[in-house]
Amino acid sequence: MKRLTLSLTMATLLTACALQAPPTRPVMQPQQAAPRTLTIMTHDSFSASEDVIAEFERTNNAKVVILKSGDAGSTLNKAILSKDAPLADVIYGVDNTFLGRALAADIVEPYNSPALADIPDRFKLDPQNRMLPVDYGHVIINYDKAYLQEKGLAPPTSLRELTEPQWKGKLVVQNPATSSPGLAFLLATIAAFPEGSAYDWKQFWRDLRANDVYVSPDWSDAYYAQFSGSSGKGPRPLVVSYATSPAAEVFFSEGKLEEPPTGNLEGTAFEQIEFVGILKGAKNRDLAEKWVDFMLSRRFQEDIPLQMFVYPVAQTAKWPEVFVKFGQPPAQAFSLTPEQIDQGRDQWIETWTQLVLK
Template sequence: MLRRSLTLFAGLALAAAAHGNETLTVYTHPSFAAEWGPGPGVKEAFEQQCDCTLEYVVLDSGGDILQRLRLEGNSTDADVVLGLDTGTMETARQTGLLAPHSISLDSLDLPVDWQDSLFVPYDWGYFAFVYDTEQLPNPPKSLEELVNAPEELQIIIQDPRTSTPGLGLLLWMKAVYGDQAGEKWQALSDNILTTTKSWSDGYFSLFMNGEAPMILSYSTSPAYHMAIDKTDRYQAAEFEEGHYLQVEVAALVEPSEQKALARDFLQFILTADFQRHIPLKNVMYPAIDLGDELPVVFDRLIQPDNTLFIDPATVAEKRKSWLDEWLNAMIP
């Protein structure tokens, strides 16, 4: 481990001399680039090593990053896109606008095997329903129990057309229920207080203000509340069927004129200097083993027995029909 770290450090030092004062443009989303997110710390750490400028272009979501890339095509200013995930990466692959990263993925520590020539994971987590223990002391113990819960149990979810967690729930329902997903959505619809455009719209504006006792979020969300807010009030319900996995990824853009610098950044993603900013800034699991640097509150999170995951190629192929199924189920 020490020898590999020294070799990587030497490589980054040589890269710094080569890159001078170049600018690396990274398309990303607000929660990464925000002053409370991992972006500022990542920028400072990378710039110290590369003798370059790391510039974020902030778009509303992973879907918007993909849409912007498609609209700009070969004239895009992006060198790297950071913020796509396993629900959108195959659609991004099909644009032909991404280039192979050519870096080693041996250091990855994920719940699934990962060998992909285009996408470099930077974090991961499970979708989960977070609940307010003061409003809901006995949450559902399974997805089936939630689907069949009394109408009095109101939840907040996100729109799968505009939100990564919203799409995650769509895939979670499909992974558990298959062809019965449409009727299960209909059964769940009476429990849905509202469907928000984004995760932040629902979490901060509604859930944290007590509008509903339960919201679609991540199994890692309680880590922030425990470590930063110093409260155990908000917890994730563990479901018997298992939880759907999300892996967030970055990729090199084919038209980039800074491919060498971009590859150095993708390699930098898989180092502790990047990854230590993930657990409590992006509130997700790091993509590599951080050892003792992982905050101790992560030991108190739910640990799903079953990891649910649909191949990204299948998601790209079936996404429109699954969205149509969801829309039809949501129409009264």
């Protein structure tokens, strides 16, 4: 009985001690720093999947802000004008038609991304890696298959053929002073018919004008208002557009089309390469480097085709099926070096304007 009483007494004391014990201090968790903002200056055509952007933000505790700034030329102009107080950390979308100008303006810093190892050398146009290649595409003439079949016309096989009578009033181009594809097509003609040759680019454009070429201010007007293809409502069956336009026609039909209603004319293409660079004075240089690495990674590269309808530069990036079937690059494409373009661009546009629009 005494043992029972003693046990009960000890149990009571232990319970009382437990009730009177000081509360345990909570374990303090380290507080995560607020996300840093990374600003990307781009042309208006930039697009990436939300989950892809979110992955970068989550992995790097960052908030990505996309600063759309007009076309590639306007974006570059804005970056140059703000070089002493940069508006962004990174610039994307400058292509090889403006690369020389971007490098001469000294607005970007070198960065030797490890991801460059997966990119073919032919895309690396800046030996100092101030501007790193991200994607490429081809401006090319698209044709309306049904129109040509109905009229019994075989697709042209060269640029020179566009000046022949059967193609009078059938071609739509864009103004190179206001349109990126318009400028690329002008450059294709300069590469095809060099200055000083027996038949040079200026004579080609005189002949196109005599053959009733139509000049649109931009791609949208040319493709949707002047072109006769399925997406267009105009009277002309030939339009300066992109090599991936046939794939886009099938993709955006959401299953209605099994074959593209448009085709590409070989021998009319100009290759465009788009670049990314870290702006001098970037507030978040380390984060900017991670973004460049991310854009060149397989994750981002495989998102590019169906977002911007251009080709990824990474060799390991897989293409979507619609690109494999209907979006293959042309067998050949015209090109000029960034130095040639930078030296001649303004004068070429001025000369073109006098020849074609005056």
